[in-house]
Amino acid sequence: MAIPKPSIPKGTRDFSPVEMVRRNYIFDTIKTAFSKYGYLPLETPAMENLDTLLGKYGDEGDRLLFKILNSGDFMKGAEPTTNTNALSLKICEKGLRYDLTVPFARYVVQHQNDIIFPFKRYQIQPVWRADRPQKGRYREFYQCDADVIGSNSLLNEIELIRIMDEVFSQLGIRITIKINNRKILAGISEYIGEAGRITDITVAIDKLDKMGEEKVFTELREKGIPMEAISKIKPLLKISGKAEEQFEVLTKTLAGISTGLRGVEEMHKIFSGLKNISTLNPVEFDVSLARGLNYYTGAIFEVKATDVEIGSICGGGRYDNLTGIFGLPGISGVGISFGADRIYDVMNQLKLFPADVSAASQVMIANFGEKEALFCLSLQAKLLEAGIRAELYPDTVKLGKQIGYAVSRNIPFIALIGENEIKEEKITLKRLSDGNQQSFARQDLIEYLKNQ
RNA sequence: GUGGUCGUAGCUCAGUUGGUUAGAGCGCCAGAUUGUGGCUCUGGAGGUCGCCGGUUCGAGUCCGGUCUUCCACCCCA
Numbered sequence: 001m002a003i004p005k006p007s008i009p010k011g012t013r014d015f016s017p018v019e020m021v022r023r024n025y026i027f028d029t030i031k032t033a034f035s036k037y038g039y040l041p042l043e044t045p046a047m048e049n050l051d052t053l054l055g056k057y058g059d060e061g062d063r064l065l066f067k068i069l070n071s072g073d074f075m076k077g078a079e080p081t082t083n084t085n086a087l088s089l090k091i092c093e094k095g096l097r098y099d100l101t102v103p104f105a106r107y108v109v110q111h112q113n114d115i116i117f118p119f120k121r122y123q124i125q126p127v128w129r130a131d132r133p134q135k136g137r138y139r140e141f142y143q144c145d146a147d148v149i150g151s152n153s154l155l156n157e158i159e160l161i162r163i164m165d166e167v168f169s170q171l172g173i174r175i176t177i178k179i180n181n182r183k184i185l186a187g188i189s190e191y192i193g194e195a196g197r198i199t200d201i202t203v204a205i206d207k208l209d210k211m212g213e214e215k216v217f218t219e220l221r222e223k224g225i226p227m228e229a230i231s232k233i234k235p236l237l238k239i240s241g242k243a244e245e246q247f248e249v250l251t252k253t254l255a256g257i258s259t260g261l262r263g264v265e266e267m268h269k270i271f272s273g274l275k276n277i278s279t280l281n282p283v284e285f286d287v288s289l290a291r292g293l294n295y296y297t298g299a300i301f302e303v304k305a306t307d308v309e310i311g312s313i314c315g316g317g318r319y320d321n322l323t324g325i326f327g328l329p330g331i332s333g334v335g336i337s338f339g340a341d342r343i344y345d346v347m348n349q350l351k352l353f354p355a356d357v358s359a360a361s362q363v364m365i366a367n368f369g370e371k372e373a374l375f376c377l378s379l380q381a382k383l384l385e386a387g388i389r390a391e392l393y394p395d396t397v398k399l400g401k402q403i404g405y406a407v408s409r410n411i412p413f414i415a416l417i418g419e420n421e422i423k424e425e426k427i428t429l430k431r432l433s434d435g436n437q438q439s440f441a442r443q444d445l446i447e448y449l450k451n452q
Numbered sequence: 453g454u455g456g457u458c459g460u461a462g463c464u465c466a467g468u469u470g471g472u473u474a475g476a477g478c479g480c481c482a483g484a485u486u487g488u489g490g491c492u493c494u495g496g497a498g499g500u501c502g503c504c505g506g507u508u509c510g511a512g513u514c515c516g517g518u519c520u521u522c523c524a525c526c527c528c529a
Contacts, residue, residue: 005502010520060527063453099529127529132453134523141529203527291528312529339529368487403489418487430488437488 011131011139019344022353026171026340027124030144033167034122037159039146042121044103046128050095056102056325058199058294064129067092096128100145101295101322101335108149108333109326117150117331124340136310136342147335149323154266157299157318158273160336164303164314165279167338172352174306175281175313180289181267182296182317184250187260188236188287191253192229199294201225201233206290208237236287243271243285250287266298295319301336305346313342360389363413363429363449364406367393376417379427379442386446407432413449 008014015023035041047068054062070091078090097103100123108115124144133139146163148156161177168175182198185205189198204219213234220230239249247268254260267285274283291300298318305313316336323331347353363383365376376392383390391411393402399416406414416428416437427445430437440448 007520058527060453064527129528131528132526133521137528143529310529315529337529342529366487398486399488400485401489405489407489414488416487420487428487432489435489 009139011133011137013138013140022347023340023344025353026343026347027142027144029170030167030338030340031122031124033163033170034144034146037120037146037163039120039122039148042104042107042123043125044097044100044107044123046096046126047094048097048103048106050089050093052106052326053095053098053102056295057098061098064131065098066096066128066130068094068096070094097125098129099127100125100143100337101147101319104145104147104149104335105322105333106326108331109323109328112328115150118148118156119150120146120148122146136345138341142340144338144340145335147333149333149335150331152332154269154273154299156334157270158277160316160334161270161274161283161301162277162279164301164336164338165281165283168303168314169280171343171347173313173343173346173350175303176306177279177281177283178286178289178302178304179267179270179283180286180300181263181298182300183259183263183266183298184254184287185263185290187250187254187257187263188233190257190260192225192232194225194229197223197225202290205233205237205288208288213237239287243267246285246287247271263298270299291315291317295322297321298332299334308346308349310342310346312339313346314338360410361391362389362411362452363391363415364402364409364411365390365392365415365417366399366402367396368399368416368418369396372418372422375422376415379415379417382442383446383449386450388446388449403430403432412452415445 031041050065050067053065057064067088070093074091078087081087104121104123108119122145124142126140126142128140131137131139146160148159161179164175164177182202185202186195186198189195189201192201194201200223201220204216204223207219208216216237217230217234220233221227236250236253239246247264250264251261254264271283271285289300289302291302296317297320300317301315302312303314304311314336316334318332318334320332321329322333323329365380367373367376373392373396380390380392393405403414412432414430414432416430421427425441426439427442428437428439429445429448
């Protein structure tokens, strides 16, 4: 009888207490920022009906959806077939959520009569993707979303940029916020005479900074974009300089293409709005930024860490018709999503976690025996009342072992109360960093620890 | 989904063209030291060599499959 080694599914992880304390530090920072700007918390179920999810993320997204096998006699009414894709749709009615935006759109439509627009919500929950795991890419990971839905104002975009800037500044991560606009990309597609090929074109263009110009053009050619069209894109990708200068070039190039011009106009407004607030991190306009999710229709954002190669750690954009697919057209929303797991990896690599991000006790009371331990319960109670995190070592073992335990758990002080101390109504406090010991009366000890 | 890669003690890793009983450092446990950690010394525990199968007199080593890790595509947080 071989007992299988315990394990967890590919691409999933356990989080140890040390990791959780640090993860919570990230979540708390983000949560605080969100609620500061008036976003309210929301949670939706881990699983959604499959038809809520399907078709919202493109073919690639559909492939990456985790499907949930129906309970009971799931093969009832389904014919065995080699077409596993078709079969899976018959025997799976539910799937794990792929992101937080689509479930949010579903929620908004379902509760439209109870919601006051503009509706600002934040949501911090795990999502699942059946992708091949790699560094910074997991099958279960957390997204931290903030969206405002039911408002067309570009002030929302500006606010979200501000939140991204604020959160990363607080975490100590140096970043660049990149912005583009889907309308500009649509305009460019139209300008080169390939209006219907926005997705192919943008997906290729998105690889510019990673693969270089040559490969992007090769990919475009392979996708069937004529040389003529490609040569018209070339100069557009080369434009650089200040955002305003780039807008000028684009305005001239896209003359007569109303969608594209509106995109430039939106970007222009956002950038002039940003002048009224001072961001700590650079905000750049980047025509080559595309982003995969095809429900974006306006501004798109992406945040890259300056000091670590890891892909984007935050992204988002405006979507004009996400609720339309659920039967509520004409409502526009814009949102951002922080990738907590990647942010963790970045901070870990850069050693950015503050040393005092720890939930350890401030003092541990040593256990000298049954009688002494009972006596110490009242001391622990007094310490706790005074707001000092204190624990009592549960077993009577050699003092050296107890000290070792406190050291390895980063507890700075150990209180020693044995026979002598009880008799003299004193407490010996040992500082573990240097081994220094001092004797205190009970009240003095509390005061001393409070001031640490 | 395509192609590749890795897996030996809790951790980091040795292990010769297949050859007898698979090693080291660190960590862990116990003692030296019954109220004092990090140093020192002594001793000890811990491995179905990821898993299943094959080749062979003999497999940690070779072959196939599978799982996992990491990587490049694809795509993405």
